[in-house]
Amino acid sequence: MSASDRPTGGGTANQPRPTDIPTIAEAAKLIAARKLSPVELTEACLSRAEALDGRLHAFIRRTRDTALATARAAEARIMTAGPRGPLDGIPFAHKDIYCTAGIPTTGHSRVLQDHVPEADATTVAKLAEAGIVMLGKLATHEFAFGGPSFDLPWPPARNPWNPEHFTAGSSSGTGAAVASGMILGGTGSDTGGSIRGPAALCGIAGIKPTYGLCSRAGVLPLAQSLDHTGPMAWTAEDCALLLQAMAGHDPADPASADRPVPDFTAQLGQGVRGLRIGIIRHFHELDHPVSPATLKGIEDAAAFFRSEGATLRDVALPSLAEFNACGWIILLTEAFAVHEAWMRRDPNLYGELLRDRLVLGGLLSGADYMAAQKKRRALIAATVAATADVDILLTAAQPGEAARIDEVPKWAFMEKPNFTIPFNVTGWPGISICTGYGAGGLPVAMQLVGKPFTEPMLFRAADAYEKAHGWRARRPEMVP
Amino acid sequence: MPPKTTEAEFEALVARAGLTLTAAQKAGIYAAFGGIEAMQALVRAPAPPPEAEPATTFSAEPGR
Structure with a gap:
């Protein structure tokens, strides 16, 4: 659309101000109706990043010129042929373990500081084909395991709800960038909780899909039999839209599942009536007792699901x-195998945290x-065996609010055992959803877990909860 | 918890891994090694039957 056609500041019910932060679903509708310019949306996100990232360090590098060129191309395409789909023209960024052709992919590590891949990861290519506008590469814990570290070429990402606090990891930059509205969505990876943890502590949504649903090809590995790729966004609905583009069989990934990709939004809006939900109460009450606010969030969510027609019962699994x-x-052993040659050559190429953790695997x-x-x-x-008569499991995603970043x-x-790695071990899908705020004013969350390849049902329950609660209306105070 | 592995045994494990670490680095990791020992015990309890299969298995026909 031409400059004169673009919506500009002010904003009405149908025409948001460029400074507003829409969800992907909202932006997609406005872009399709030519009421929102992908170029102005991208410029707004870049401006927000330029204003905030000096404090948050969510990005390792921004690709401003490329992003604006991509946004202009999307806008021209949309004006002539309509959008490719709901991700066309959406500002987005990749965790810096996702290989991007011609753009450095460092793993947030000195080891790969100058590494420039020749090809995109499969998921990067699929998202580009869907029309996303990539704004750059996001901070991670070193090689998705070592962090928060202060002895790397780039500082660790900080939590937008309080920059003195941790984002969790390892998809730390994605959590911080989505929560602060620098991007509308981003990629994460999850080997022991690295999507669900930052989603929880940054107050956003993040799904680790079923093992094999999304390709890992072209993503720097941490531990191949536990590694998952997946999306993070402000809402569960947005995660469903992103997963739609990311999922699918990839011959380049030997663990990729060769099965049809369902419509991940198909069950949204159907409510939870008839769903059978099992609460793994011993995880968050006995094995690793959570904070009062986290427990209240889980109990309130359970009461909501019951009131909406789901049936609930306690489920007992092996201990956390x-x-x-x-x-x-498994993670330590596989990770050491990935890094063995570099570790033997010079373990001090790594930051202290990753180096010492990798040694254990050796x-x-x-x-x-x-x-x-x-x-x-x-x-x-x-x-x-324990879940034969339930559809979805409910427990914590994190024990409480984010700790101070210098006290991790x-x-x-x-x-202490974490709540997320059980479902890397099983390969079952899990999503982290914000359930409110704790005594320190930072987000708390719950984790919903489905059986393999039941993501549409998981999104249905998560979306029902989110739309019935007001948590999505609040952004961190620092966001302009 | 303090490790049951002696410092000499720990030194041997580090050498077997082919790693060159400073004394301070080794001391810091050794102090945490009790946590690994606890995990090593937990994955062996209860003892699985001799015929127990691992979760990852070989396939003669990749992709099937």
């Missing part, structure tokens, strides 16, 4: 400690790894 032991031994034996893989099979069997222990993953 067992899932964590299994998951971490000290484990083949027998340890096989014991963990046998345990994994047993844990999956126990989970299947190096060995946190060994001190």
